[in-house]
Amino acid sequence: MELSQCIALLRKRWPWFVAFTVAGVAAFGVMTYFTTPVYEARAQVFVSLRSSDNTVELMQGGNYTAKQVASYTELVTSPRVLDPVIDELGLDESAGSLAARIQADTPKDTVLINIVVSGEVPTEAAEIADATAQSLSDLVTEIEQPQEGGDSPVELSVVREAAVPTSLVLPNTRLNLLLGGMIGLVVGFGVVLLRERLDTRIRSHEDLRTVTDASVIGMVTYDEHAPDHPLIVEESPQSPRAEALRRVRTNLQFITLDAERRTLVMTSAIPGEGKSTTSINLAITMADAGSRVLLVDADLRRPSVSKYMGLEATVGLTTVLIGRIEFPGAIQPWGNKNLHVLPSGVIPPNPSELLGSARMTELLDQLAAEYDVVIVDTAPLLPVTDAALLARIAGGAVVVVGAGTVHRLQLAEAIYTLETVGAPVHGIVLNRMPADERSGDSYRYYEYEPETPEGPPKGRIGLRQRGIWPGPKPDLPKHRRSGVDSDQRRPPEDHPAQDHGSDLAPASSGMSALEQSGDPTMEQKV
Numbered sequence: 260m261e262l263s264q265c266i267a268l269l270r271k272r273w274p275w276f277v278a279f280t281v282a283g284v285a286a287f288g289v290m291t292y293f294t295t296p297v298y299e300a301r302a303q304v305f306v307s308l309r310s311s312d313n314t315v316e317l318m319q320g321g322n323y324t325a326k327q328v329a330s331y332t333e334l335v336t337s338p339r340v341l342d343p344v345i346d347e348l349g350l351d352e353s354a355g356s357l358a359a360r361i362q363a364d365t366p367k368d369t370v371l372i373n374i375v376v377s378g379e380v381p382t383e384a385a386e387i388a389d390a391t392a393q394s395l396s397d398l399v400t401e402i403e404q405p406q407e408g409g410d411s412p413v414e415l416s417v418v419r420e421a422a423v424p425t426s427l428v429l430p431n432t433r434l435n436l437l438l439g440g441m442i443g444l445v446v447g448f449g450v451v452l453l454r455e456r457l458d459t460r461i462r463s464h465e466d467l468r469t470v471t472d473a474s475v476i477g478m479v480t481y482d483e484h485a486p487d488h489p490l491i492v493e494e495s496p497q498s499p500r501a502e503a504l505r506r507v508r509t510n511l512q513f514i515t516l517d518a519e520r521r522t523l524v525m526t527s528a529i530p531g532e533g534k535s536t537t538s539i540n541l542a543i544t545m546a547d548a549g550s551r552v553l554l555v556d557a558d559l560r561r562p563s564v565s566k567y568m569g570l571e572a573t574v575g576l577t578t579v580l581i582g583r584i585e586f587p588g589a590i591q592p593w594g595n596k597n598l599h600v601l602p603s604g605v606i607p608p609n610p611s612e613l614l615g616s617a618r619m620t621e622l623l624d625q626l627a628a629e630y631d632v633v634i635v636d637t638a639p640l641l642p643v644t645d646a647a648l649l650a651r652i653a654g655g656a657v658v659v660v661g662a663g664t665v666h667r668l669q670l671a672e673a674i675y676t677l678e679t680v681g682a683p684v685h686g687i688v689l690n691r692m693p694a695d696e697r698s699g700d701s702y703r704y705y706e707y708e709p710e711t712p713e714g715p716p717k718g719r720i721g722l723r724q725r726g727i728w729p730g731p732k733p734d735l736p737k738h739r740r741s742g743v744d745s746d747q748r749r750p751p752e753d754h755p756a757q758d759h760g761s762d763l764a765p766a767s768s769g770m771s772a773l774e775q776s777g778d779p780t781m782e783q784k785v
Contacts, residue, residue, distance in 0.1 A: 268451060276447045283443020287435045297377050297429040300384035302392040303419035304372040306331060306399075308412050327413065328370050331399055335363035335374055335391060340398055344390040348383075361391060371418075381424045388421035459666045467660065467687060470671045476514070476686035477507030479537065480694045481662070489536040489567045492543045493594075499694070501544075504537070507688055508544045511657075514685045522623055522633045523685070524656040526646035528673035529639050532661030533690040535563045538636040546598035550631040553590065555601045557649060558638045559610035562603035568593055575604030579622060580613045586622060599630075610638075615648040623652060640673040650682035658684055661691045 269276060306328050334340055336358040344350070345357060362375045374391050378384035396415035403411040461467060464475055480500055488494050492501045511523070525541075527534040535558065542554040556564035557576060565572035570591050579586045579601075590599045607613055614637075626633045635653065637646040650656035656677055660670060677684055 268455065272451045272455075275451050276444060279447025279450065280440050280443040283439040283441070283446065284436050285439075286443075287439025290439075291430045291432050291435045294430040295379060296427050297379065298381040298384050298424040298426075299375055299377050299428045300381070300388040300421040300424055301419070302374045302376075302388040302417065302421040304374065304392050304395060305416045305418045306370040306372065307414050307416070324370050324413065328365050328372065331395065331415070332363045332365050332372050334398060335372070335395055336361055340391060340394045343394045343397070344387060347390055347394075348386055350387075357387070361387070372415075376421070377428065385421040385423045389417070392417045392420075459668060460663055461660055461665050461667060461670060461689075462662050464689065466667065467670075467689065470667050471674050471684065471687070473658070473674070473684040474510075474514075474686045475689055476510035476657070477503055478689040478692050479503045479507070479533075481691040489539060490543070491536075492540045492547070501540075504540045505544050507537075507541060508548065510686065511541075521631060522627050522635065522653040524635045524637055524646065524650045524653045524682075525659060526637045526650065526656050526673075527639050527659045527661065528641050528665045528669045529661075530561070530642070532639075532659050532664050534639070534659040535567065535636050537659050537688055537690055538634055539564060539567055542598060542632075542634045543594065545632055545634075546595060549597065551597050551599075551629075552632045552634065553599050553601060553626055553630040554593075555626070555633060555635045556603040557614060557635045557645070559603055559606055559614065559645065560638045560643060562606070564600065564636055565602040568600060570600055570602055572602040573605060575602030577604035577607050577613065579604070580616065580618050581607075582618075586625065601626075611644055611648065614645050615652075619649075620652050640676050641669060644676075647676050647680045647682065650677055651680040653682075655683045655685045657686050657688060659688045659690050662689055662693070663691060 306324050308324055338354040341354040341357050341361075345352070345354065350357065360377050362377075364373050364375075365371065366373070372395070374388050374395070376384045376388040376391065378387065396417065399413055399415050400411045403413040405412070461470070464478070467473075467475060480503065482491070482500055491498060492504060495501055523541075525534050525538040538554065542552050546552045554564060555576060556562050556572075558564075559577065562572060564570075565575070570593065574584065574589050576589070578584050579589050586601065589604070590601050592598070593600050613619065623633065623635075635649055637649050637656075640646045640658075646656065658670075658673065658677075674684060
């Protein structure tokens with residue numbers, strides 16, 4: 260992994276790294292708290308020969324002493340040295356356990372012996388160090404005594420008595436916490452890296468590039484309230500998600516389609532990626548731009564367009580396909596006069612046969628001749644073949660990819676399904692993208708509140724009056740009750756549904772911002 264990729268991973272998953280680092284520090288902090296404190300006391304012994312007036316004897320004695328120092332150092336932890344110490348201090352331990360607490364070493368090119376004793380009690384450690392040094396001196400004097408009698412030629416002198424230690428040797432709190440943080444950071448990086456390698460879900464534009472070369476025509480941020488408020492272009496026309504959908508609309512204009520058939524089949528790999536809400540909002544943005552748009556709910560498995568848009572779904576596409584009614588009688592106007600909807604109709608037992616029939620091909624030709632753009636919302640590609648059949652008829656499809664929802668293998672299989680039937684992918688809409696705070700700031704710079712001193716109220720109040728916003732209507736003053744009632748979202752029985760210019764069609768918020776307020780800055784924005 261390159262350095263840039265590591266930095267990108269750190270920025271993307273920094274809460275994980277922080278959590279693991281804090282956990283490492285906490286774990287080592289707990290371990291430090293429960294670690295038994297250890298003190299060290301140090302005594303020092305000097306090894307020498309007894310004084311002599313002969314220079315030659317002094318040189319020979321010095322060489323002898325240097326050679327013997329290593330042996331004397333090994334004697335420090337022997338039972339003959341430690342047993343007297345245990346008896347003198349009344350210690351409740353064996354010579355072996357006491358030897359584990361004592362270390363002896365000789366600095367290079369010296370005749371000094373350092374005796375280091377560790378213990379939980381500072382005073383006890385100092386007493387053991389002094390007693391061990393004295394016991395070693397007595398033992399060397401005894402074993403070095405000549406056989407013919409007399410004084411030992413070797414003399415061990417305690418040149419540094421042990422001081423009572425005041426600082427801990429173990430645990431080293433600062434070192435432990437630093438080590439815990441480093442270990443936590445390394446473990447966190449390993450876990451995050453392993454998770455990234457094992458997680459095959461599509462999360463970014465880079466992940467898409469590993470699956471397909473199809474153009475990404477838009478990225479729409481995630482909104483957890485989208486299922487409850489799907490008409491984001493109507494409810495929050497200046498939100499980042501609405502702006503992203505307008506960019507999708509703009510990018511679709513550059514896609515090479517048959518000039519005589521501008522039919523967009525909207526689909527996804529699996530359910531739950533947001534294809535229906537994307538189709539609805541895309542249709543609204545295109546209608547707001549002045550195009551005559553027809554939105555067809557061709558998801559005959561789980562239709563949702565009519566539910567989201569508040570339309571009657573019993574008469575629709577299936578009714579037309581079985582020949583009970585002509586398509587103008589099943590189409591319902593919505594919003595301004597540019598947007599019309601063909602609901603799904605009654606769910607049939609054979610959706611694939613109906614959508615793949617010659618009648619469906621003929622119907623799409625007729626609809627394409629009547630409208631500037633026909634947007635067809637279909638079922639996901641992997642569960643059923645409906646979308647592949649319609650994409651083949653229409654000559655391609657726009658695939659909605661839910662970030663964090665679909666896996667790479669699933670998307671690859673969906674793309675392959677379209678390629679198998681000869682339907683190209685016109686573009687990909689990356690939906691449910693995590694919100695970027697920086698881009699959110701740039702959007703908020705351009706947000707505005709249009710002044711509407713006259714005309715129907717806008718925003719949520721106007722949406723409630725037109726039956727678009729869920730919930731009860733607010734109790735408004737009489738001078739603001741000029742909105743269209745919610746029961747006028749579809750024409751009554753004495754007004755044929757095919758009368759697309761009916762005055763009962765409510766105006767969408769996008770067009771009302773242009774036509775009713777007359778604010779030129781708003782026109783430039785849209």
